[in-house]
């Protein structure tokens with residue numbers, strides 16, 4: 459069984475989408491192995507999204523991700539990484555409403571920035587991100 463890191467971002471938590479999203483997660487056969495609600499600070503978001511540090515949207519991304527608490531989860535199932543990315547839908551939530559209307563981002567996201575959820579994009583990222591937030595666990 460594969461593990462991935464999922465985050466319900468501040469807009470998802472504030473907008474009361476958490477119960478709906480968790481219901482969908484369970485319906486699709488994921489186990490929620492671990493979860494915690496945290497208020498991220500600037501330094502943590504900058505480290506977590508370090509790969510985007512040179513992008514024009516980076517400072518806005520840091521503001522967004524620190525704007526309220528987030529729910530961080532480890533999800534587990536066969537093919538968890540790709541299946542969770544598919545369930546989230548594309549990065550641009552406004553586009554997702556047209557191209558992937560049943561995706562989570564279509565339902566609770568707003569645009570390219572405020573897109574409600576995060577998912578690891580590869581086994582290497584999943585390994586890093588799970589260790590990043592849950593030091594006591596590894597991805598397998």
Ligand code: ATP
Pocket residue numbers: 510515518519548549570571572573575576577578579
């Ligand atoms: P995530 O990594 O959060 O799962 P993703 O892999 O779909 O999302 P990335 O390209 O890794 O997308 O971007 C990380 C996050 O940065 C996006 O989820 C979004 O919140 C924000 N972001 C990405 N592109 C833009 C943009 N052009 N303008 C504003 N914010 C952006």
Ligand code: MG
Pocket residue numbers: 579
């Ligand atoms: Mg990403």
